[in-house]
Amino acid sequence: xxxxxxxxxxxxxxxxxxxxxxxxxxxxxxxxxxxxxxxxxxxxxxxxxxxxxxxxxxxxxxxxxxxxxxxxxxxxxxxxxxxxxxxxxxxxxxxxxxxxxxxxxxxxxxxxxxxxxxxxxxxxxxxxxxxxxxxxxxxxxxxxxxxxxxxxxxxxxxxxxxxxxxxxxxxxxxxxxxxxxxxxxxxxxxxxxxxxxxxxxxxxxxxxxxxxxxxxxxxxxxxxxxxxxxxxxxxx
Amino acid sequence: xxxxxxxxxxxxxxxxxxxxxxxxxxxxxxxxxxxxxxxxxxxxxxxxxxxxxxxxxxxxxxxxxxxxxxxxxxxxxxxxxxxxxxxxxxxxxxxxxxxxxxxxxxxxxxxxxxxxxxxxxxxxxxxxxxxxxxxxxxxxxxxxxxxxxxxxxxxxxxxxxxxxxxxxxxxxxxxxxxxxxxxxxxxxxxxxxxxxxxxxxxxxxxxxxxxxxxxxxxxxxxxxxxxxxxxxxxxx
DNA sequence: TGTGATTTGTTCGTATGTATG
DNA sequence: TCATACATACGAACAAATCAC
Numbered sequence: 001x002x003x004x005x006x007x008x009x010x011x012x013x014x015x016x017x018x019x020x021x022x023x024x025x026x027x028x029x030x031x032x033x034x035x036x037x038x039x040x041x042x043x044x045x046x047x048x049x050x051x052x053x054x055x056x057x058x059x060x061x062x063x064x065x066x067x068x069x070x071x072x073x074x075x076x077x078x079x080x081x082x083x084x085x086x087x088x089x090x091x092x093x094x095x096x097x098x099x100x101x102x103x104x105x106x107x108x109x110x111x112x113x114x115x116x117x118x119x120x121x122x123x124x125x126x127x128x129x130x131x132x133x134x135x136x137x138x139x140x141x142x143x144x145x146x147x148x149x150x151x152x153x154x155x156x157x158x159x160x161x162x163x164x165x166x167x168x169x170x171x172x173x174x175x176x177x178x179x180x181x182x183x184x185x186x187x188x189x190x191x192x193x194x195x196x197x198x199x200x201x202x203x204x205x206x207x208x209x210x211x212x213x214x215x216x217x218x219x220x221x222x223x224x225x226x227x228x229x230x231x232x233x234x235x236x
Numbered sequence: 237x238x239x240x241x242x243x244x245x246x247x248x249x250x251x252x253x254x255x256x257x258x259x260x261x262x263x264x265x266x267x268x269x270x271x272x273x274x275x276x277x278x279x280x281x282x283x284x285x286x287x288x289x290x291x292x293x294x295x296x297x298x299x300x301x302x303x304x305x306x307x308x309x310x311x312x313x314x315x316x317x318x319x320x321x322x323x324x325x326x327x328x329x330x331x332x333x334x335x336x337x338x339x340x341x342x343x344x345x346x347x348x349x350x351x352x353x354x355x356x357x358x359x360x361x362x363x364x365x366x367x368x369x370x371x372x373x374x375x376x377x378x379x380x381x382x383x384x385x386x387x388x389x390x391x392x393x394x395x396x397x398x399x400x401x402x403x404x405x406x407x408x409x410x411x412x413x414x415x416x417x418x419x420x421x422x423x424x425x426x427x428x429x430x431x432x433x434x435x436x437x438x439x440x441x442x443x444x445x446x447x448x449x450x451x452x453x454x455x456x457x458x459x460x461x462x463x464x465x466x467x468x469x470x471x472x
Numbered sequence: 473t474g475t476g477a478t479t480t481g482t483t484c485g486t487a488t489g490t491a492t493g
Numbered sequence: 494t495c496a497t498a499c500a501t502a503c504g505a506a507c508a509a510a511t512c513a514c
Binding site: 267268269283297298299300301302303 | 478479480481
């Protein structure tokens with residue numbers, strides 16, 4: 001009878017540490033050299049164990065950077081009310097937003113149609129990056145009717161929250177009228193912002209939010225990292 | 237004052253023909269050579285015009301095959317009741333299914349958990365290809381509790397319809413309990429079946445259907461072609 | 473199953489007219 | 494007037510993917 005191989009023992013040990021939250025999702029494991037020293041074995045033996053963990057999907061090596069504990073995809077519920085901050089807090093993540101652009105311009109055909117405006121009407125545009133635990137999970141571009149919300153950009157700049165900015169604009173509540181979902185490949189720009197490789201899978205969501213009277217208040221497009229987000233649809 | 241360029245005139249002419257249904261979605265345009273002859277210009281000039289249309293997303297060239305009028309992605313509504321045949325008929329498409337596999341085996345951990353079975357319990361597996369107007373739009377793998385539906389495979393083989401096969405198994409109605417969505421890249425096998433290129437975007441949907449009493453009757457995974465399908469979420 | 477014809481993609485080269493400074 | 498840059502248009506050849514037999 002053969003003893004269990006050293007590489008398997010190392011894999012088991014690391015797996016135990018990961019599952020018991022000694023290492024957390026997104027954490028970098030010690031370098032292969034450090035692990036080899038710690039276990040008193042050759043680096044190749046450590047690599048063998050890490051390879052097994054990678055095949056299980058538990059870790060995810062990045063050349064030149066290190067071996068990282070796999071992030072379980074963030075669950076992002078799509079429902080009648082889609083609220084970024086709430087969604088991520090409910091998933092136990094720390095939400096954050098980076099502002100990439102805040103501007104007012106004339107809306108294009110699709111934007112104006114979605115917002116029930118005449119083509120060419122002025123719209124506010126809010127582009128940004130959504131982060132969960134500091135990791136980018138989505139790019140978004142939201143468009144709002146400019147005339148109805150004169151101070152929206154200031155409020156967005158201050159709060160970064162669509163919900164709060166709309167509330168200050170007199171919209172106490174808004175709900176999702178439609179959502180359309182596609183799979184796409186990341187463009188170079190998207191990859192840059194989301195810290196992905198060009199050609200990585202992207203889940204694109206296009207939706208319109210309406211106020212209590214059914215008037216569109218926001219037309220939003222969101223590009224989720226396909227690897228880092230799972231959209232969930234729960235029927236009420 | 238300059239005349240309008242020939243290539244633009246050709247693009248306008250073709251766009252007119254497309255918008256006026258002279259060419260329909262999925263149709264192949266005449267070859268570049270044929271168009272060049274028809275308009276009495278060089279092939280490059282035709283290509284310039286076609287390139288403009290392609291950038292508008294109106295046409296979609298395929299090397300070695302031809303230039304095709306863009307198919308608008310099939311809308312596939314995700315709701316409480318997801319019915320392939322109804323969904324496609326509602327979108328004005330002709331639905332069809334190819335059977336890739338029908339078998340009974342013991343379910344793995346995830347399948348049994350989703351179906352609320354003990355691990356290793358026997359399940360029926362239905363793998364196939366969903367077609368709209370003859371074009372493959374999705375691969376699916378559905379898993380059913382084998383004990384509860386003894387003749388399911390025969391019924392599936394005969395009707396190809398999950399709804400009908402379950403009805404014959406005594407399930408008059410079933411509803412979607414959960415849906416989870418991810419973006420992935422097509423594997424070689426998936427690309428082959430869906431007639432895509434490896435690495436093309438795939439929208440993966442994982443869901444469980446339950447009967448009127450809330451008992452799971454189907455655990456299904458579907459891989460939609462990201463380009464050919466738009467999932468829509470309405471009336472949550 | 474493979475083989476040749478068809479069709480788009482790419483890269484050379486040539487020539488002309490127009491706007492700019 | 495000259496030099497330059499750019500868009501337009503034509504021609505030829507070959508590569509690569511696809512399709513039909």
